[in-house]
Amino acid sequence: MWLKAPNINCTHGFSTREGGVSTDSFHGLNLGGSEDDPKLILQNRTLALSELGLRLDDLCNLKQVHGTTVKNAIIGQQEGDALVTNEPGLILAVSVADCFPVLFFDEENVVIGAAHAGWRGTVGRIVEKTIDEMIKLGAEVDHIKVAIGQGICKTHFEVGPEVTEEFRQVGFPEQFLTNNKIDLAGCNRFVLLDNGIDKRNIWTMNRCSFEPELYSYRRDKATTGRMWGLISLK
Numbered sequence: 001m002w003l004k005a006p007n008i009n010c011t012h013g014f015s016t017r018e019g020g021v022s023t024d025s026f027h028g029l030n031l032g033g034s035e036d037d038p039k040l041i042l043q044n045r046t047l048a049l050s051e052l053g054l055r056l057d058d059l060c061n062l063k064q065v066h067g068t069t070v071k072n073a074i075i076g077q078q079e080g081d082a083l084v085t086n087e088p089g090l091i092l093a094v095s096v097a098d099c100f101p102v103l104f105f106d107e108e109n110v111v112i113g114a115a116h117a118g119w120r121g122t123v124g125r126i127v128e129k130t131i132d133e134m135i136k137l138g139a140e141v142d143h144i145k146v147a148i149g150q151g152i153c154k155t156h157f158e159v160g161p162e163v164t165e166e167f168r169q170v171g172f173p174e175q176f177l178t179n180n181k182i183d184l185a186g187c188n189r190f191v192l193l194d195n196g197i198d199k200r201n202i203w204t205m206n207r208c209s210f211e212p213e214l215y216s217y218r219r220d221k222a223t224t225g226r227m228w229g230l231i232s233l234k
Helices: 038-051 119-123 126-136 161-169 184-194
Strands: 011-015 059-063 070-072 076-079 082-085 091-096 100-106 111-117 144-148 202-204 227-232
Touching (some): 011 100, 059 082, 082 091, 082 126, 091 100, 091 111, 100 126, 100 184, 100 227, 111 227, 119 126, 126 184, 144 184
Parallel strands (some): 059 076, 144 202
Antiparallel strands (some): 011 227, 082 111, 100 111
């Protein structure tokens, strides 16, 4: 049900399809989207959160717009693509089905963040903007640990040349842009390093959303479920 990062020492997880009640194209632990039965999504969310000892009443999530807006977390839904907080008890969740969930934790200063990094968020350096907002809450770059979860791997993420060129124009290295296939996880790691995050504090899951136990918008031709990247100062 949940995959964990070894460098994040607080309540967190990256969800899989395992353990849910959804059926058909969404079979398994579908935590979002608009096509599945809302009652089943609610059951899945309750099951998934209870597995981590969390409650739905404390959930902070987003209407994600593939941008770079970072919000200070509040219970309920806001519009944006990343959340930060230093408030214990709040659950920060981002929804993905090819895009990468990225979790942040400064244990020393007790600040967390969660970002949804698709190609637009990645090229707009959403992980950098998340770090900036965490610093405003008291975090320090030297203490921030980051976990990059499951997402579409370079092999399956072929784009038009105009997208590759957009990455090139803002300084992403050619090693991430081979033959119009983009390594989004590598690009986000590049931005983290560029912002002073110690390479020893970055963990990458290296799991592709095309794997059968995960949800993929591209593989399933837009009819699929959603996974969460979640973190909380429980």
